[in-house]
Amino acid sequence: MLNYRVQNPTDAPVSPTSLAAGLRLPTNGLDYAILAIYFAVVLGIGFAARRSVRTSLDFFLSGRSLPAWITGLAFISANLAATEILGMAANSAQYGAYTVHWYWIGAIPAMVFLGLVMMPFYYGSKVRSVPEMLLLRFDRAAHLLSSILFAFAAVLIAGVNLYALAIVVEALLGWPQWVAIVVAGAFVLAYITLGGLSSAIYNEVLQFFVILAALIPLSVLGLKKVGGWDGLVDRLTATHGHNFTTAWGGTGIGSANPLGANWLTIVVGLGFVLSFGYWTTNFAEVQRALSAKNLSAAQRTPLIAAYPKIFIVFLVMIPGLVAAALVPNIGRSGSGLQYNDAIPYLMSQLLPNGVLGIAVTGLLAAFMAGMAANVSSFNTVFTTDIWAKYVVRGREDAYYVRFGRLITVIGVCASIGTAFLASSFSNIMSYLQTLFSFFNVPMFVVFVVGMFWKRASAKSGFWGLLAGTVTAMVNYFVLYRKGVIGIPTDQGANFVSAIAGFVAGAVVMVIVSLFTAPKPEAELEGLVYGTRSPGMAEPPAPGDEAWYRRPALLGWGAVILAALCYIPFSF
Amino acid sequence: MTDDSGHSGFHYSEQDVQREVTELESRSTTAARIFDLRRIIGGLFVLYGVIVTITGITDSQAEIDKAQGININLWTGIGMLLLGVFFLVWLWLRPVPPAEEAGR
Numbered sequence: 001m002l003n004y005r006v007q008n009p010t011d012a013p014v015s016p017t018s019l020a021a022g023l024r025l026p027t028n029g030l031d032y033a034i035l036a037i038y039f040a041v042v043l044g045i046g047f048a049a050r051r052s053v054r055t056s057l058d059f060f061l062s063g064r065s066l067p068a069w070i071t072g073l074a075f076i077s078a079n080l081a082a083t084e085i086l087g088m089a090a091n092s093a094q095y096g097a098y099t100v101h102w103y104w105i106g107a108i109p110a111m112v113f114l115g116l117v118m119m120p121f122y123y124g125s126k127v128r129s130v131p132e133m134l135l136l137r138f139d140r141a142a143h144l145l146s147s148i149l150f151a152f153a154a155v156l157i158a159g160v161n162l163y164a165l166a167i168v169v170e171a172l173l174g175w176p177q178w179v180a181i182v183v184a185g186a187f188v189l190a191y192i193t194l195g196g197l198s199s200a201i202y203n204e205v206l207q208f209f210v211i212l213a214a215l216i217p218l219s220v221l222g223l224k225k226v227g228g229w230d231g232l233v234d235r236l237t238a239t240h241g242h243n244f245t246t247a248w249g250g251t252g253i254g255s256a257n258p259l260g261a262n263w264l265t266i267v268v269g270l271g272f273v274l275s276f277g278y279w280t281t282n283f284a285e286v287q288r289a290l291s292a293k294n295l296s297a298a299q300r301t302p303l304i305a306a307y308p309k310i311f312i313v314f315l316v317m318i319p320g321l322v323a324a325a326l327v328p329n330i331g332r333s334g335s336g337l338q339y340n341d342a343i344p345y346l347m348s349q350l351l352p353n354g355v356l357g358i359a360v361t362g363l364l365a366a367f368m369a370g371m372a373a374n375v376s377s378f379n380t381v382f383t384t385d386i387w388a389k390y391v392v393r394g395r396e397d398a399y400y401v402r403f404g405r406l407i408t409v410i411g412v413c414a415s416i417g418t419a420f421l422a423s424s425f426s427n428i429m430s431y432l433q434t435l436f437s438f439f440n441v442p443m444f445v446v447f448v449v450g451m452f453w454k455r456a457s458a459k460s461g462f463w464g465l466l467a468g469t470v471t472a473m474v475n476y477f478v479l480y481r482k483g484v485i486g487i488p489t490d491q492g493a494n495f496v497s498a499i500a501g502f503v504a505g506a507v508v509m510v511i512v513s514l515f516t517a518p519k520p521e522a523e524l525e526g527l528v529y530g531t532r533s534p535g536m537a538e539p540p541a542p543g544d545e546a547w548y549r550r551p552a553l554l555g556w557g558a559v560i561l562a563a564l565c566y567i568p569f570s571f
Numbered sequence: 572m573t574d575d576s577g578h579s580g581f582h583y584s585e586q587d588v589q590r591e592v593t594e595l596e597s598r599s600t601t602a603a604r605i606f607d608l609r610r611i612i613g614g615l616f617v618l619y620g621v622i623v624t625i626t627g628i629t630d631s632q633a634e635i636d637k638a639q640g641i642n643i644n645l646w647t648g649i650g651m652l653l654l655g656v657f658f659l660v661w662l663w664l665r666p667v668p669p670a671e672e673a674g675r
Contacts, residue, residue, distance in 0.1 A: 052604040063601030126592040352634035354626035354644040
């Protein structure tokens with residue numbers, strides 16, 4: 001069985017798990033009515049967004065016209081898929097307060113870096129995708145390799161999302177797996193084919209609020225049940241030890257902790273390599289910012305998303321910790337519950353009909369949004385980067401809109417196929433997930449080296465990408481899995497593999513660059529730090545000078561807030 | 572080795588991207604035709620808020636006991652209602668600037 005902890009590649013599968021039986025929720029007609037209303041609204045958004053699509057830019061990037069609050073909330077929502085919510089609650093039930101690292105150090109600095117440093121290059125150069133940026137900075141080899149890997153990974157992750165949804169829906173609502181897979185797939189297919197990225201983004205924003213409405217009551221009731229935060233800490237300290245409720249306890253180099261990582265691998269592996277790779281080069285995220293209406297809005301997209309990200313950790317960690325306090329042997333035999341069951345377990349124990357319907361709706365919405373984010377980035381990369389550049393070039397724009405719709409249908413069908421495949425060959429699937437989880441790391445190294453070192457040659461991109469990918473995988477699948485190097489857990493190995501991939505990619509890029517011709521300076525305008533592209537010359541929109549819209553202030557504010565959040569968890 | 576970015580005579584530069592995307596932007600209709608999301612969020616949350624608040628008002632003691640003595644339906648319903656009203660008020664106070672509506 002698959003683990004949910006896959007959506008965010010900074011979070012690799014830990015152990016094969018499934019939902020325990022006996023979690024069937026006492027849903028009634030009211031809960032189903034709430035769910036039905038949501039599905040109707042989702043479809044309505046698709047139909048209503050349809051008339052806004054005229055050009056391929058409308059279909060794939062919402063015409064680069066959306067306001068920052070919408071792209072910002074969609075940015076956080078694309079990450080807040082159900083696999084992330086259930087997986088991070090599971091993480092908390094298993095490892096305790098270490099979960100905060102995935103948010104405060106493993107997300108905020110990277111999101112701020114994307115907004116302040118990288119977005120002027122992404123948005124200003126007017127690229128339509130992350131691989132297209134590699135085409136401009138490097139060459140076709142790097143472009144094609146990254147496009148194909150991304151397209152595969154996106155379909156795979158969309159399929160895994162669908163399969164995870166089917167398991168959860170089967171356990172909670174009793175629907176057969178194939179019904180859940182086909183129904184959710186059909187809805188995602190319908191609204192993206194109709195309205196393109198606009199309807200994906202609008203639905204993500206809606207999902208953000210529904211998931212908050214589901215998680216806030218659950219966290220409040222969970223805390224009440226265990227006697228508030230103090231009661232929770234007391235109970236966990238008694239059963240799991242003091243370190244369980246601290247962020248850094250037991251992470252000294254050489255000391256043992258359940259995470260199997262020390263402060264250095266947490267800061268460098270998770271906080272720098274994995275997190276920057278995911279947040280700054282994963283097109284499913286970056287696409288949301290590229291659809292913003294101007295450079296200021298694009299820069300603010302990840303910064304606006306950073307603030308909810310700082311606090312969402314409490315809404316997934318508290319249910320996980322409460323589950324660990326109520327069922328101290330959760331995740332081990334005898335408890336009847338897996339770590340992944342933390343949130344469904346509390347839902348069944350605490351929520352009355354009504355709020356229960358909201359919570360079920362929120363979970364399903366989160367699964368669909370996670371899948372839709374992957375589908376909407378897949379169709380963009382496949383159409384603009386693969387099809388329009390290598391297969392059928394130079395056709396009229398309407399052709400590519402039609403092709404984008406067609407490839408959306410094909411992509412969703414492939415995801416549905418992947419989901420069915422996953423239900424019979426789950427070991428292969430979890431292997432593939434780990435494989436692709438390393439894909440962002442070399443992307444990131446190629447990006448930063450290319451962005452900050454103008455001498456990096458056109459050829460170095462491809463070789464850096466390849467070397468980084470291969471090294472990370474060899475380290476994980478050969479050195480770690482075969483026991484050549486001793487790392488206590490999969491999570492720890494994941495961090496170390498990411499660092500190895502990063503270093504290897506950087507070294508290979510430097511070597512290849514020294515032996516190949518540099519790219520002419522004229523072709524690097526706006527692609528390398530210190531240069532400006534013509535597109536960045538556009539004047540700021542009226543109102544964007546307001547102090548609360550200044551990217552630097554928003555960005556540094558988020559970093560400082562995240563650092564302050566660490567204080568209560570550090571002693 | 573040479574630094575040619577293609578073999579079949581295809582060279583894609585930043586100027587090409589700029590030109591192509593700028594041209595598409597000039598024909599884009601999203602800004603002019605997309606509906607205001609605030610209306611949808613506002614409407615859905617007001618509807619959900621009313622449903623869940625009424626459920627809270629009519630909840631039996633057993634349901635309140637399940638939720639640790641808190642009438643969670645009532646409080647969640649009121650919260651959702653307020654969020655929905657917030658979006659509708661925002662929409663009412665700051666409608667989309669006419670410049671963006673006029674582009675059709």
